[in-house]
Amino acid sequence: MSDGELDTIVEELEPLEPLEEAEEEAPPRAGLLGRAIGLGKDAADERSPTPVALTPFMSSIFPILFVDRQLRIITANPACDNLFLGFPRMARKYFFDIFGKFFQVEDIRTIRETIVGGKNGYSWKGETKIKSHDMATVQTRVYLFPAEVVRDPGEFVVMFDDVTEENRRLLRTVFLSLLEASKLKDNDTGRHIARVNYYSKRLAEELFYSLGSQYPAIDADFIENIGFLASMHDVGKIGTPDDILNKEGPLSDWEWTVMREHTKNGAFILSTYPNPMAKEIALAHHERWDGGGYPFQLEGEMIPLAARIVSIADVYDALRMRRSYKPSLSHEASVSKMMAERGTHFDPFLIEVFHIIADEFDKIYEANRDND
Ligand SMILES: [Fe+2]
């Protein structure tokens, strides 16, 4: 939703008072909950919040926010603080000033009608995705209901049921089955696949923490996603004929043409994955910075960032691995071989970052060795 749309909706949320005025004037009308946390006159006088009445909510494992009738946040329970770590302080802000951009216009209207007009017994439920630059997307069901069962409730509970993990597991299970199927054909080991995930995630983290301003596309979601999707880079080999995949000795030109198709096949297979990174990695992990790669001879930054990262991870691991047709290369020899391809095969900036943290690649390899 655009900021303009959001402003319009928020303006409609009468009767909202300007925040400053509201703070200077009498505290918001406080019912049981408000009084308990010190917003009511009595409690304010005593200056000793008595959260006892909130205990059942405050200690809930579900993240919970309490809002007043104007959708101004009264407080959050520890689970909620934990979920939205890194978000601005919420107390006394309007709910939609913080969360408005994560809701559909229609939902905001309905929530308003629920609270002001008592629609559906002052209760609402829906879903949303919440994220910030430092926080991976949280998919959550949202429940809003009165804090007290009274005729005209003054405070409401907003409960977030985090279903991110549940949804992620469901989605990934399908794609992991595909990966398992492709591993039956390919002679790459499961350990190779896991290591490529680890290296890629580590490289992305380094870019995020050390060079974040130069890589605005890298956020918590990017790191989380590449740490899973890097393993899918060769999933398209499921469509490559066995005699080409397992051929000992050099491939003919025609066989190479067929072999290269695994990038496009992978992109096709992964096109149903909700994040385009999956497709980008499968399609472009054999592209080269100088335009000499395949399948489309993309050059430089035309190659998606995730694919440039996975390319470094995949090649490093391929060099370290012992195969039937080649011995394992030492860490030092692998690094110097790769550094010699700075700006030809590899992104010259990314390969420097790889160089800085190369020891960690070695540790990942050693900690996840194949049983050979
Ligand atoms: Fe590949």
Ligand SMILES: [Fe+2]
């Ligand atoms: Fe690979």
